[in-house]
Amino acid sequence: MRFIEPHAHMVSRTTDDYVALASAGCEAVCEPAFWAGFDRGSVEGFHDYFCQLTEHERKRAAKFGLPHFTWLCLNPKEAEDLRLAAEVLEIIPQFLDRPNVLGIGEIGLNKNSRNELKVLEMHVDLAARHEQLILVHTPHLEDKLKGTKLIIDALKSDRRIRPERVIIDHVEEHTIELALDAGFWAGMTLYPESKCTAARAVDMIECYGAERLWMNSACDWGVSVPLAVPRAALEMRRRGHGKAAVDQLLHGNPVKFLSQSPHFKLAAD
Amino acid sequence: MTRQQVLDFYFVEARSKLIDIAAFLDRAQRAEGADDFRLKAFQTAFRELGSRRPDRARRVLTSLSDRTSAPILAAGEKGACGAWQRATKPGTRRPKSTKKEKA
Numbered sequence: 010m011r012f013i014e015p016h017a018h019m020v021s022r023t024t025d026d027y028v029a030l031a032s033a034g035c036e037a038v039c040e041p042a043f044w045a046g047f048d049r050g051s052v053e054g055f056h057d058y059f060c061q062l063t064e065h066e067r068k069r070a071a072k073f074g075l076p077h078f079t080w081l082c083l084n085p086k087e088a089e090d091l092r093l094a095a096e097v098l099e100i101i102p103q104f105l106d107r108p109n110v111l112g113i114g115e116i117g118l119n120k121n122s123r124n125e126l127k128v129l130e131m132h133v134d135l136a137a138r139h140e141q142l143i144l145v146h147t148p149h150l151e152d153k154l155k156g157t158k159l160i161i162d163a164l165k166s167d168r169r170i171r172p173e174r175v176i177i178d179h180v181e182e183h184t185i186e187l188a189l190d191a192g193f194w195a196g197m198t199l200y201p202e203s204k205c206t207a208a209r210a211v212d213m214i215e216c217y218g219a220e221r222l223w224m225n226s227a228c229d230w231g232v233s234v235p236l237a238v239p240r241a242a243l244e245m246r247r248r249g250h251g252k253a254a255v256d257q258l259l260h261g262n263p264v265k266f267l268s269q270s271p272h273f274k275l276a277a278d
Numbered sequence: 279m280t281r282q283q284v285l286d287f288y289f290v291e292a293r294s295k296l297i298d299i300a301a302f303l304d305r306a307q308r309a310e311g312a313d314d315f316r317l318k319a320f321q322t323a324f325r326e327l328g329s330r331r332p333d334r335a336r337r338v339l340t341s342l343s344d345r346t347s348a349p350i351l352a353a354g355e356k357g358a359c360g361a362w363q364r365a366t367k368p369g370t371r372r373p374k375s376t377k378k379e380k381a
Contacts, residue, residue, distance in 0.1 A: 044356075086356045088353075089352060089353050119353060119356060120350060120353035120354070120355075120356070120358075121344070121349050121350055122349055122350050122351065122352050122353040123349045123350070123351060123352070124352065124353070125349070125353060126349050148358065149357070149358035150342070150358035150359070150360045150361075151342055151343050151344050151358055151359070151360060151361055151362040152343075152344055152358050152362075153339075153343065154339070154340060154343035154344065154345065155343065155344045155345070155346060155347065158347065159347075159349065181335075181339055182333070182335040182336040182339055183336045183339040183340045183343065208288070209335065212335070247287070248279055248287075249279060
């Protein structure tokens with residue numbers, strides 16, 4: 010089995026996780042910029058984080074034979090401070106040419122506030138001006154449905170944005186159609202408690218098809234499972250999905266979406 | 279998969295989750311103090327399970343969701359608690375989420 014882990018916060022994980030991913034057939038890890046569990050206090054803090062994502066973590070992954078890619082942004086959880094957000098967005102372009110940067114993400118909403126929406130629009134504008142792919146975080150639990158609608162409205166209102174270059178992540182049964190019907194890609198996040206189990210993810214594949222879908226573990230500093238994606242493949246196999254279908258979902262689809270970035274290149278055999 | 283296969287694969291797991299829910303409701307009932315909106319939201323969502331419609335998961339999720347459309351004025355806390363409270367009465371507070379929501 011081979012797979013791409015398209016959403017993993019590896020700076021929060023141990024080297025054992027890199028070993029486990031590589032041993033299970035992972036061919037690349039992709040790391041969206043994320044909230045640290047506390048608010049960063051200055052633009053300098055973000056600068057250091059972007060250096061970590063584009064320099065240090067790439068080297069750490071390489072020790073295990075894994076190409077490491079990243080997405081850059083200010084996380085929606087830190088979007089209430091508009092002044093800091095503007096400062097952070099100002100420094101992002103200096104990192105966009107670095108060889109492992111795929112685009113702008115994970116942007117989106119958290120509590121669906123006015124300032125979060127403003128910062129989302131600022132990020133969308135940044136992505137459009139620099140022709141970057143977009144990875145969208147949708148809110149948690151009771152906030153997800155409303156947030157997904159607001160995000161899709163914001164994306165559709167910017168005519169520079171092509172839906173096929175945007176993935177709406179963390180979809181569940183009540184939001185997947187919203188993303189797919191609007192022409193976006195959709196990501197299913199496999200978590201032990203919130204978001205989506207492997208069984209539910211495979212339900213959605215069977216109900217909506219796998220054409221513009223991927224699965225990810227979104228492993229980070231909290232309760233999460235770095236091998237959730239290959240374990241979901243076992244769920245597909247026991248339901249009778251063939252090897253080709255599993256390979257398409259776990260490898261073909263992420264490669265198809267991510268290859269829209271000129272920086273996404275896998276090691277040649 | 280045939281329905282028989284679905285039952286063979288998933289019945290025991292679903293039975294376990296059903297008993298967990300029953301035990302949770304018992305535990306909440308035994309505990310002292312008032313209900314809050316989460317338990318009411320849970321019971322409302324629970325009614326969707328009795329439906330014959332084939333989209334119960336979507337309907338349960340929607341039932342527990344904020345179905346308003348306007349952005350809120352400002353984000354207070356960062357976490358989510360799993361159920362939406364229509365309006366906060368003066369002098370009452372929304373319970374803090376018990377976990378830090380992330381990714």
